[in-house]
Amino acid sequence: MDMGLEGARALVTGSxxxxxxxxxxxxxxxxxxVAICARREETLERAAERIREETGAxxxxxxxxLSRSEDCDRVVxxxxxxxxxxxxxxxxxxxxxxxxIEELSDADWRAEIERNVMSAVRCSRAAWPHLKEKSGRVVxxxxxxxxxxxxxxxxxxxxxxxALNSFTKTLAHDGAAHGILVNNVCPGPIETEGMPxxxxxxxxxxxxxxxxxxxxxxxxxILNRLGTPEEVANVAVFxxxxxxxxxxxVTVEVDGGAASYI
Ligand SMILES: NC(=O)c1ccc[n+]([C@@H]2O[C@H](COP(=O)([O-])OP(=O)(O)OC[C@H]3O[C@@H](n4cnc5c(N)ncnc54)[C@H](OP(=O)(O)O)[C@@H]3O)[C@@H](O)[C@H]2O)c1
Numbered sequence: 001m002d003m004g005l006e007g008a009r010a011l012v013t014g015s016x017x018x019x020x021x022x023x024x025x026x027x028x029x030x031x032x033x034v035a036i037c038a039r040r041e042e043t044l045e046r047a048a049e050r051i052r053e054e055t056g057a058x059x060x061x062x063x064x065x066l067s068r069s070e071d072c073d074r075v076v077x078x079x080x081x082x083x084x085x086x087x088x089x090x091x092x093x094x095x096x097x098x099x100x101i102e103e104l105s106d107a108d109w110r111a112e113i114e115r116n117v118m119s120a121v122r123c124s125r126a127a128w129p130h131l132k133e134k135s136g137r138v139v140x141x142x143x144x145x146x147x148x149x150x151x152x153x154x155x156x157x158x159x160x161x162x163a164l165n166s167f168t169k170t171l172a173h174d175g176a177a178h179g180i181l182v183n184n185v186c187p188g189p190i191e192t193e194g195m196p197x198x199x200x201x202x203x204x205x206x207x208x209x210x211x212x213x214x215x216x217x218x219x220x221x222i223l224n225r226l227g228t229p230e231e232v233a234n235v236a237v238f239x240x241x242x243x244x245x246x247x248x249x250v251t252v253e254v255d256g257g258a259a260s261y262i
Pocket of ligand 1 (some may be wrong): 013014015017018019020037039040041043064065066067092093094095096117141142143144155186187188189190191193194195199257
């Protein structure tokens with residue numbers, strides 16, 4: 001299937017590793033020109049080079065901390081300048097912070113909201129004038145915790161991802177007048193670079209071995225395994241493509257059947 005992404009101009013946030021990197025690579029493989037960003041410069045440059053080598057695509061890399069308002073504006077402006085506009089924005093920056101109520105100060109809560117919600121709000125606002133030009137696409141990477149809770153430690157992730165779900169719905173209404181389609185991809189447990197830290201927390205909290213905590217995460221999915229970043233990216237690339245032309249305001253789970261709601 002031709003995804004209609006040849007020459008599309010795409011910005012993927014938080015894209016030196018994990019799901020964001022797989023989405024940027026997936027878009028590049030479909031012929032998109034991409035901009036990527038992350039905080040650590042060396043990892044980011046290596047990631048950009050890897051995408052160039054694997055796909056031959058034009059890739060621009062910008063170091064930024066998207067928890068900061070000014071960095072969101074700067075990255076969107078620089079990406080649009082380098083690519084000559086923007087057709088696709090993938091808001092992937094986010095973190096799964098596992099912690100209980102007594103472990104989260106006001107500052108921690110604010111940090112989670114800045115990173116998981118406000119980064120997407122600010123990047124979408126900054127990209128909006130560009131996206132309006134050619135009926136663009138916004139794809140937000142949410143998470144199952146925004147709809148269903150597996151662990152008490154999901155508190156901050158659940159609240160922020162639920163807020164992102166709500167943002168997507170309302171932004172889709174805003175975008176409709178301009179032909180901009182806005183959707184969520186909702187990953188279940190995915191094996192990424194950040195996974196070992198999370199598994200360590202779960203093992204600690206449940207008082208089980210690391211291996212048993214891995215099994216615990218695998219069993220969340222009815223397919224009895226963790227997903228891969230590429231499996232999430234495949235759906236994000238589709239939603240970013242011209243083929244998803246009558247899909248907006250929805251959340252697509254990529255969770256191996258983990259969601260138990262109907
Ligand atoms: N993995 C899962 O099981 C899972 C499940 C549900 C939802 N999700 C969601 O999927 C998204 C990606 O998760 P992941 O597991 O792929 O994460 P990851 O492996 O930790 O990768 C995160 C990427 O984002 C960058 N990043 C992190 N914070 C940033 C910031 N403040 N500003 C700019 N870049 C930043 C990181 O690079 P630097 O560290 O250099 O900045 C890295 O490139 C998140 O929104 C997460 O909540 C993941």
